[in-house]
Amino acid sequence: MAAIVLPEDVSVKKVKALHAELLNAVDNDENEMVIDFSAVKRADLAVYQVLLACARECREKKKVVKIKGASSTVKEQMKFCGILRSN
Amino acid sequence: MSENSIRDVFLEEAKEILRHLEADLIQLEENPDDEVVHRIFRYVHTIKGSSGIAGFDEVYEFTHRLENLLDAVRNKKVPVEKALVDLLLESMDWVAEAIYEHANAERKKFLDEKVASFGSFSAKEGEAVLARTENVQAEKPANYFLVRASFKPTIFENGIDPLLILEDLVSLGSVEHRRVHFDKLPALRDMDPEKCYLEWTILLKTFHPRQKLDEAFLFVKDDNDISIEDVTNDFTDSERRAGGIQERKVGEILVRRGVITEEELDTVLSIQRETNKKIGDIIVEKGFADEKAVQQALGDQNRIKSRIQATTVRVETKKLDTLLNLLGEIVISQSSIARMAEELEEEQGYRLKNALYGMDRITREFQEQIMAIRMIPIGPTFEQFRRFVRDVADDVHKEIRLDIRGSETELDKTVIEQISDPLKHMIRNAIDHGIETPQERQKAGKKPVGTITLNAYHQEGNVFIEIIDDGRGLDRAAIRRKAVERGLIKGDEEINDRQLQEFLFMPGFSTAEQVGELSGRGVGMDVVRTNIEALRGTVELFSEPGKGTTIRIKLPLTLAIIEGMLVRVGKNVYIIPLLSIVESLQPVRDSIKTVEGKGEVLLVRDEYVPLVRLYQHFGIDSDFTNPWEALVVVVESGTSRIGIMVDDLVGQQQIVIKSLDNFITKSRALSGAAIMGDGTVALIIDVHGMVGEIAT
């Protein structure tokens, strides 16, 4: 299954394209969605916000969302935005 | 971490920081550069944070005000002048006292006065520098704020990332509770990804005042919905977070490598102090450096940590002493066994001796390892003299610079502890008698600021410590006069440099014109020498009139175990340290001459050296009275050589030195004793001491 690979400079400037990509992925038949953060050092709120919306959608469709290659910075940011649970 | 260990870590760390601070403050006076100011600011900042965590509230408040003052200095609003440095040094003293002693009314008064005087320096500061001490006591260190942030939907269009702002906010303290609200977030297909729909509620615990939090939202508070509520009263916090106090060093390494800037380090440190996150994580989180660089630094930190640990070895020396003693006993037992091995038949003896050689090698290495544990760099000891030099120079109205070299040179911990006082003595001497007043110096064509250099280095199994001044040097004529006065030499007698030195080391000998309050009475150079000789070291003076004086201290690297040559005179066995022996020979009759007034000398390879008949010197019986029938061991101390006449050489072995109490003998030629394999005691000849005795 195709992963959504985020570019290193993903930000509000590229969030429209990301949004479209996510919409496609959400509608496909895969029961899993992989989002690849390997190239990303840090992202901004726009990115996490759209991911948040996507994750919520996937939950309703019973799709599993997997985050791949997230650095600790990114993980912290995701916790901050409520995408990941703080343990 | 328990309460006690937080406190201990803080005390330990504070001690070190205060030492560095002192050194930097003095450097600041001589050389006010931004880097030093930054460093000083950071040190105070660190103490402030740590003291807060460790529960030293008074110190926290005091250093908080101090930090404000330093901030003003940093921003060039307050100039660096002597008055400022004096105040800072005094403040540091207060902090040191406050940290290590119990509170009392005196300090409260001082606190009031000092805080008031800070006000006179930075009256423009926004924050209340002139704090009333009532306020100081009433404020609790930790505050709790409930922050509600709701950003306008078009905020991204302003080029603002709210996430950054919030990260800044939480860097000011630690997040007790956080909630993201996404009820305004539409479904994925309905949302406009370029608009902001999220809101936050954050409960933040922080030592910062409300204003600092406001600052975080400076650029957005106008058209966004931000509210900050002080809810401190709703909380009591009895649990202090443990500080990763030692972890800041990773940050410092990264700064030194240029991977992150100092400003970034500052931010990271304050986050770390308050959130207890790992420095490495914070750095990566804030995007200041990548994980790889941090990992590398961590690796280095561990290596450096062990080095840092080394400089803070605490009173385990008792255990090390025990180890060394035990090792010494092993050496003695070894020599007993070696003796027995000598008495065995060839076959058996051979195998046993081989085994013993192996054991010998191991013991030697063992000894080296133990000694290595006890070795610490002399740097901190030297550094502590900076303050001393400054204060004393001030008192005698001289301008003096202290130059320190060879800080990494390592010495045995005990030795360092014991030379500290002698060094202080000698530095004081250099300040009092060596360096001239600025006027005198200028008249002599020198720079008005005198220099005292402390130098330390290793050479041939010894450590050398030098105290060099560029002052007026020893006044030979005055010393001569004094010596004649005291009847030590006749009026027209020549004295050489060695004799000059000997006189200076005599108790009560002083050529100082006035008996200054600080020194006078030749400040016990005799005491200094005794102390150093007790460590089996030597002291030598070199001087050039008008140019300066150098005092060179030589100390053996290994304290207790040396290679010794056993010599016999009559029924007595003595030990001469192998390192001091140049050669041994049986002299021919003709090579021995008697010089009037000087005694006997022996010709050894084109050089005449004084001959010492050991039996005479010690008043004991001997087999031979004619040197050409006996043996002469030529020994050396510094640049002086003498020949010691003995009956026979018995052998060579490793010996453990046991010190001789001072009152046992007046002879300087004997510095210690050793226990032989057969249980008897053999006295060790102190070559330097003997050379000194011969000279007088």
Added chain:
Amino acid sequence: MNAAENKKAAHESAEQEMKQYVTFVIGNEYYGVEVLKVQEIIGMTQIVHVPNSADFMKGVINLRGTVVPVVDMRTRFRMPEREYDMFTVIIIVEVKNRMIGMIVDSVSDVVDMAESSIQETPHFAAKIETDYIRGMGQVDDKLVIILDIDKILSASDLEKMGQDAEESK
């Protein structure tokens, strides 16, 4: 009891306090030293003479790995010297954190003495300088001279004696 009475009572009990002393013989007299100050008592052993030392400084010995200086008490007290025999012992005492050995003719019992039974010595009563005597006490029918070890073997004193010895040579 009020303060004054308390004090008196304390003083009295201190006086009644029994202390133990190791007694030994030098010449014809019995001397005593507080048992707490005595490390051990050893028989005569090889003493290595140290050059340029005071006359009463006999030398040093090896005490289980430690080099201990030894003082001949007869010489110290300016009594005539005598050959060492099988009764001669060295009493190792601790003075100001240092160990020193005292050579004495022979060792006797360990006795109990109450502080109150130790009387001050009139100046002419003893053969040795009374500075070194804490007092005299009676045990059974023996008169025991209690020595002030710290004074007799104090380093500065020894050094001074050493110097005097030097000068008198």
